Amino acid sequence: MAAQVAVANGGGAGPAAAAVAVVPAPAPAAPGGVTQPLPTTSLYVGDLEANVTDSQLYELFSQAGQVVSVRVCRDVTSRRSLGYAYVNYSSPMDAARAMEALNFAPLNNKPIRVMYSNRDPSSRRSGSANIFIKNLDKTIDNKTLHDTFSAFGAILSCKVAMDDIGQSKGFGFVQYEKEESAQSAMKSLNGMLINDKPVYVGPFLRKQERDNSFDKAKFNNVFVKNLSESTTKDDLVKVFSEYGTITSAVVMIGMDGKSRCFGFVNFESPDDAARAVEELNGKKINDKEWYVGRAQKKSEREMDLKRRFEQSMKDAADKYQGQNLYLKNLDDGITDDQLRELFSNFGKITSCKIMRDQNGVSKGSGFVSFSTREEASQALTEMNGKMISGKPLYVAFAQRKEDRKAMLQLNSLRCALYQ
Template sequence: MNSSGPAYPLASLYVGDLHPDVTEAMLYQKFSPAGQIMSIRVCRDVITRRSLGYAYINFQQPADAECALDTMNHEVIKGRPIRIMWSQRDPGLRKSGVGNIFIKNMDESIDNKALYDTFSAFGNILSCKVVCDENGSKGYGFVHFETQEAANRAIETMNGMLLNDRKVFVGHFKSRKEREAELGAKAMEFTNVYIKNFSEDIDHEKLKSIFSEFGKTLSVCVMTDERGRSRGFGFVNFENHGDARRAVTEMNGKELNGRVLYVGRAQKRLERQGELKRKFEQIKQERIQRYQGVNLYVKNLDDSIDDEKLRKEFAPYGTITSAKVMTDGGHSRGFGFVCFSSPEEATKAVTEMNGRIVSTKPLYVALAQRKEERKAILTNQYMQRLASIRAIPSPAIPTTYQQSSGYYMTSVPQVGGRVYMHVTAGAGAVVRGASQYKYSAGVRYVQQVISVPAPVIHQVVPNTEPAVHVRGQEPLTASMLAAAPLKEQKQLLGTKHTIVLFAVGENVSFQKKKVSEAIILLAAEHCSGCVFTVCVLWMG
């Protein structure tokens, strides 16, 4: 493959059809044998953080990305075969259709890998996908070649061939707009006519005699129920489009035996549903445009406010075309809508009525928003709030940049030795410590108030000297002190003027010997004349 070409200079791969539980770590473990990985990112929903089913992997070398594409495509991760292709960030190139072909009437057993293996002989494949639903393959798919020439070769060779005993159609990919335009052109050349709302006494012969006057008919059908009675609708198929069009023009809306007929172009169910959907969307958009800036949302309404009272409250600010309080079982839901005739009147009403007390409650008045707009605004506000929370640095943790999502592997040269975080004293703070140990009978314990300096975080620096582990947070026992090397004993005791040793279940004579050693060590490490107190708690 031409992985070093100008279209893919970053050696970036798209990995699709991922199981929802696949993480960056799993992908790193899978793809790292192919070569050095710069970054891995599983794309997730911004709100729920659930996987969207695809990821991007950036390799350091294009050859490594090519190796991963050649050897790992369609391999299984968590029970699902993954689909790998070169990452194409330019949406214009992705949607141009150049090199893209469409295959339909495929056998259900053909999956992504089988389709890839079948068409890879014609050229370099950028992506290959069989469209599926919850029941499996839907019988069609797409193959995107690197060049249009390869796509043309595939169409010329494979169109009409048998794949798993099924004759497949292979053709150029067409966008939805192109397909709709073709369907619209074909629809205008219809010959099949749909007739409904006629009486039960109209049978095949009567229907044929009525419509034969418009031209030669190829077939006439009246739909019947299981008893053989007419269901009041049927179809007439004419020989040519002109006759069918004339029949629709003259017979639609005509009264027959006391009933008004509907006569129109016969449509398939999916085509009819698509047309109804387009009409609904058109009406919806017209309604949105009509009420843009003039419809007000009013909430916190008193239960006594009905439609008329709501209209009366807003009437001084302009001409109201509608006022409605939303109810549930006859009871007010506490909000409603007021629609004015002009945006200026609506703006004035918002200014004057928002916050005004009506009956016993202050109103909230604002321009009404569609559900999609309100959801988008709330989502944006949530993300801004989340970003501001993440941006606040913790006083006890060094502020470092963290990628919100993604498993990044960076090749940073390592410095020999261990890395430590150095903490120096800042402003003092008083901390009341809670005991971590169970109390025993006969021993008096005094809770201490310890002055602890607030930590000041400095930059993390490498330390090439041997590390000494200081166990200052653990109870200091004589056996611990005896077992520690001399250097660590000094750090355990430090410059404390009062040393408390816990002796738990140990030999008394042995402990006295160790206490003497501790006193000698203190005398050697501190200035002469200093007084030190050594307290031993015998807890045997």
């Protein structure tokens, strides 16, 4: 059974908002016909084009009712748009009408995404009634995804993940108002065809839950390495069969006919495989310390290595937190040695580097690391804003990408709180 979805082609909008016909929306009725007030007058507006202004949003959303306030959230330092905004109405009815009429409306030639503002981070991150969809056709956009999944209940949030150039990554998320709607959507659409592609529809898992799921996955196939060159298939069978029934075993052989010193053992039972890994990993056999672990696909190995690398980088960054300074607005002619000389009065410098492009040209930025936090703090206080080669130097504590992202989120939270 195929669920073919037609992609809607919205008309382009000029610098200002496109005119949108707004139809009055009745308030939802409870059983017995009693009208229930809507819970909020505040809307979240996402997927904004970078140049959208407060006045454009005010003009567009005023078509639905009396707008109390509009604010495009911006970076505190650069004042660049963060890609979303909040619109507040005086009436819940107006907010409901705007969400119904303006969701996916084009603004500066880009469809916007409108939903009720949810200021409770715990509910947003809980994953409740939230589903994950992958193997989406690249032509499917937010509106198409919304139209497809809205048949199962009221949707709070709906988004197709996009890359840096605005192309679909082939997966997305839908959060329903009720868990029953999410369960119904998963049951009905998992494995179905959307635009001739079978899609996976399952529960959304937070990163920590995905990591735990990955670590605890059941497996039958075991990888073993650091074998001695004389170890044979029969030797593997003899060692591993003590832990359960083996369906296959192999020692990998190179083009020269010699052992590549690693192999695979497949168990009939995942429990037996797990026990073999637990008891044999790190054990010395024929003067060789074996590594024994779950056999992984290439993609899984790469994911595992990436996680380990990111963790090691985090540990290193945490170790030197507050000792590493980031500099920018440096004159292009300044060298590493000159930079070291500029900061040497503040303490012992452990590393000092100007960032350069592939042609060796300075990017105007760099890093200086001190042996103690106190030295770095003094250098920051005295050097930030100081004129160097006719340019004011910018100095700040260096931050990891995750920390910068957290700061952006904090800035956006502040923006939301002061609506």
